Amino acid sequence: DGGITQSPKYLFRKEGQNVTLSCEQNLNHDAMYWYRQDPGQGLRLIYYSQIVNDFQKGDIAEGYSVSREKKESFPLTVTSAQKNPTAFYLCASTLTGASYNEQFFGPGTRLTVL
Amino acid sequence: EDQVTQSPEALRLQEGESSSLNCSYTVSGLRGLFWYRQDPGKGPEFLFTLYSAGEEKEKERLKATLTKKESFLHITAPKPEDSATYLCAPSNQAGTALIFGKGTTLSVSS
Numbered sequence: 733d734g735g736i737t738q739s740p741k742y743l744f745r746k747e748g749q750n751v752t753l754s755c756e757q758n759l760n761h762d763a764m765y766w767y768r769q770d771p772g773q774g775l776r777l778i779y780y781s782q783i784v785n786d787f788q789k790g791d792i793a794e795g796y797s798v799s800r801e802k803k804e805s806f807p808l809t810v811t812s813a814q815k816n817p818t819a820f821y822l823c824a825s826t827l828t829g830a831s832y833n834e835q836f837f838g839p840g841t842r843l844t845v846l
Numbered sequence: 847e848d849q850v851t852q853s854p855e856a857l858r859l860q861e862g863e864s865s866s867l868n869c870s871y872t873v874s875g876l877r878g879l880f881w882y883r884q885d886p887g888k889g890p891e892f893l894f895t896l897y898s899a900g901e902e903k904e905k906e907r908l909k910a911t912l913t914k915k916e917s918f919l920h921i922t923a924p925k926p927e928d929s930a931t932y933l934c935a936p937s938n939q940a941g942t943a944l945i946f947g948k949g950t951t952l953s954v955s956s
Contacts, residue, residue, distance in 0.1 A: 776946075
């Protein structure tokens with residue numbers, strides 16, 4: 733089955749630690765996205781990548797980093813510089829980077845900082 | 847500035863009681879508007895894409911419509927399994943990303 737996988741489903745981090753969230757897709761999509769969702773808030777864009785080896789900052793990129801070395805993979809690192817990292821993180825992909833293409837989402841990773 | 851507002855924030859319906867969810871947006875040169883359904887603790891599930899004013903799309907008990915400033919998600923004779931949060935997302939003016947509303951949480955009781 734084609735789709736987007738995210739791992740782990742739940743992640744606990746101590747303050748001051750960096751953690752990396754995995755996102756993999758086998759849909760042969762060019763573009764991939766990372767969002768953050770907080771209770772009662774809309775999805776906010778962290779980073780996006782329209783092609784391999786290229787990515788752009790979204791609205792809330794501070795304290796996060798990404799890489800796009802393979803078409804299928806777009807890992808997100810939450811660094812210790814992110815002041816309030818506890819949230820639900822969603823990865824999405826779309827056929828091309830054009831915004832008129834629907835985005836398909838993974839199941840999400842819930843990060844909790846202890 | 848591109849903005850999107852969804853109303854109401856929460857909606858409680860009895861099974862079979864039809865209603866509509868609203869999505870108001872301010873985006874110049876809209877390239878597309880998307881509706882998603884999200885169940886608690888899960889990723890959003892794609893429902894519809896609307897591209898131009900006057901367009902309508904239907905799927906089972908759901909129908910989405912689009913005007914130049916708003917989109918509506920009409921729910922006809924809802925069932926308890928329609929309970930979820932519904933998200934609206936127009937594309938931004940630059941055409942590079944979607945702008946998500948905060949969503950409408952629908953609860954349907956039998």
